[in-house]
Amino acid sequence: MSRVLSGIQPSGDLHLGNYLGAIRNWVEDQGSHDAFYCVVDLHALTLDIDPAELRIRTQDTALDLLAAGLDPDRCTLFVQSHVVQHTQMAWLLECTATMGELRRMTQFKDKSEGKESVRVGLFTYPVLQAADIVLYDAERVPVGDDQRQHLELAREIAIRFNHRFGDVLVVPEAAIPKAGARVMDLQHPERKMSKSVSSPLGTVLMMDEPDQITRKVKKAVTDTDGEVRFDRESKPGLANLLELLAVSTDRTPDQVASSYERYGDLKADTAEALIELLRPVQARRAELAADPGAAAALLARGAEKASEVAEVTYARAAEAVGLLAPR
Ligand code: TRP
Numbered sequence: 319m320s321r322v323l324s325g326i327q328p329s330g331d332l333h334l335g336n337y338l339g340a341i342r343n344w345v346e347d348q349g350s351h352d353a354f355y356c357v358v359d360l361h362a363l364t365l366d367i368d369p370a371e372l373r374i375r376t377q378d379t380a381l382d383l384l385a386a387g388l389d390p391d392r393c394t395l396f397v398q399s400h401v402v403q404h405t406q407m408a409w410l411l412e413c414t415a416t417m418g419e420l421r422r423m424t425q426f427k428d429k430s431e432g433k434e435s436v437r438v439g440l441f442t443y444p445v446l447q448a449a450d451i452v453l454y455d456a457e458r459v460p461v462g463d464d465q466r467q468h469l470e471l472a473r474e475i476a477i478r479f480n481h482r483f484g485d486v487l488v489v490p491e492a493a494i495p496k497a498g499a500r501v502m503d504l505q506h507p508e509r510k511m512s513k514s515v516s517s518p519l520g521t522v523l524m525m526d527e528p529d530q531i532t533r534k535v536k537k538a539v540t541d542t543d544g545e546v547r548f549d550r551e552s553k554p555g556l557a558n559l560l561e562l563l564a565v566s567t568d569r570t571p572d573q574v575a576s577s578y579e580r581y582g583d584l585k586a587d588t589a590e591a592l593i594e595l596l597r598p599v600q601a602r603r604a605e606l607a608a609d610p611g612a613a614a615a616l617l618a619r620g621a622e623k624a625s626e627v628a629e630v631t632y633a634r635a636a637e638a639v640g641l642l643a644p645r
Contacts, residue, residue, distance in 0.1 A: 322351045322493070323456035325358040325398065325447070328375040332382045334522040334592070335501040335511035337599075338565055343460050343495060345387035353393040354454045354624060355383065360398050360405065360446060364439045381613055382524060385603035396620035398450065403628035407449035408442070410635050414479045415445050415471075424467060448472035452479075452635075453628045455488040463494055464510075483638040487631075501562065504538040507554035525600060528593045535559070535589035546578045556581070559588050566591040 324344060326332075332341070347353050359376045367375075376397060388395050398404050420426065423444055430436040451459055451472050459469055469492035476487040501511045505520030513521060522534055540555040548571040550557040560571040563584070567574070578584040606613050637643065 319350070319352045320458065321354070321454055321456045321488075322347050322458045322460060323354040323356070323451055323454045323490075324460050325356045325361070325450050326379060326383070328357050328359050328362050328372065328379040329513055330375045330378060331513060331523045331525060332379065332386075333511055333513055333524060334562070337386060337524050337596075338501050338562075339462055339495060340460065341383065341386045341388075344383075344393075347460065348389060348392040351458070354456065354627075355388060355393060355395050356398045356401075356450060356624070357383070357396075358398045358447075358450065361443060364437060364443050377610075377613070380617055381603060381606045384606055384613065384616065385599050386524070387599070390616045390620060394620050394623045395617070396624040397617055400617070400621035401453075401624045401628050403453055403625070403632040404446065404449055407453050407628075407632050407635060408446040410639055411445045411448050411452070411475050411479070412442055413639075414482070415442075415448075415475050419471060419474065420444065423471065425464075444468045444471050445475070448475045451490045452476055452487045453631050454624070455627070455631060456490050457488060458493045459490050460493040460495070463500070466492060466494060479635075483635075486635055486638045502554065502558040504534055504555075504558070507539060507558045522592060524596060525603060526596070531592050531596070532589040535585050535592065538585065540581050544581070546575050546581065546584060548572050548575045556584075559584055563588040563591050566595045 324340070326336070326340070344353065344355055357376055357379045359372065362372055362375070380395065380397065383395060384390070420441055426441060426443070429440060447468050448471065459472075461469060469490065473489055473491070476489045479487050480489070503509050503511045503514075503517055503520035504522070505517045511521050519534055519537055522531055526534070538555060538559060540559070541553050543553075546556065546560075547553065548557055548560050557571065560574050563569075564571045564574045566588075574584075578587075633643070
């Protein structure tokens with residue numbers, strides 16, 4: 319079975335965009351791939367984040383992933399910092415990557431723009447990400463469209479490393495879902511749903527109560543022409559609702575559109591479908607939260623499984639670059 323790996327930042331509450339755009343695919347890949355998923359707490363250190371908060375978010379994100387259907391018997395789920403080889407491999411790759419290529423990363427440019435002081439970790443963030451990937455010989459990396467450039471860089475670094483040191487690293491490929499999997503903000507349908515403080519009404523959290531979901535969907539921005547039809551360009555708000563109802567009920571947006579005449583009915587059914595979609599996830603989440611010891615044990619087992627692979631790859635890379643093996 320081919321290897322996949324992906325990572326998610328411990329940003330706290332996961333939302334529908336994370337779930338439909340990424341995590342559902344991760345769950346599906348478990349059956350057909352040797353799948354590794356990590357909560358990237360080291361990457362989170364590039365932000366200003368309160369230490370106690372980081373710990374809680376890391377734990378919560380892991381619980382959310384388990385609740386969403388990641389099954390420790392069918393995948394390897396772990397916390398990045400529990401596997402020490404991530405930072406070790408990152409150093410080997412930092413000695414392969416160049417300032418020029420890191421400076422071109424748009425995410426770095428966006429996050430550092432106008433700042434008087436920029437941390438080195440923010441600059442080398444994509445190198446750590448490349449390390450996450452190559453440590454597991456991952457062939458496929460399921461990520462959102464916003465990670466395309468980071469994946470391209472990871473490929474470049476792996477290719478350069480191999481060119482210099484021999485065939486040591488597997489060169490990864492991004493697996494980016496089609497446009498249909500893009501969930502847009504309910505208040506600003508021209509932008510992707512994200513955990514943004516500026517638009518709490520626009521973001522449906524995976525753990526939102528049913529009445530919160532209903533309220534957010536009812537208030538979703540649409541348009542005034544009153545015609546139910548799937549048109550992403552001129553009716554982005556309505557198109558988003560149609561897509562949400564379509565993916566929740568295994569239909570196409572056009573099929574959904576043809577069975578509605580009024581926005582209100584569409585909204586009511588979309589809210590209902592999302593509540594049903596999330597119900598089992600929320601129930602599992604409550605069970606997991608009730609037994610934190612069990613969840614911690616699952617993560618410990620994940621880290622152990624991940625370490626077995628990471629140790630071998632790192633040793634291979636360290637040998638190739640000429641580090642003297644410890645004995
Ligand atoms: N940078 C990714 C994001 O923000 C998270 C990430 C870290 C990742 N390491 C990874 C994704 C390795 C895929 C593979 O979404």
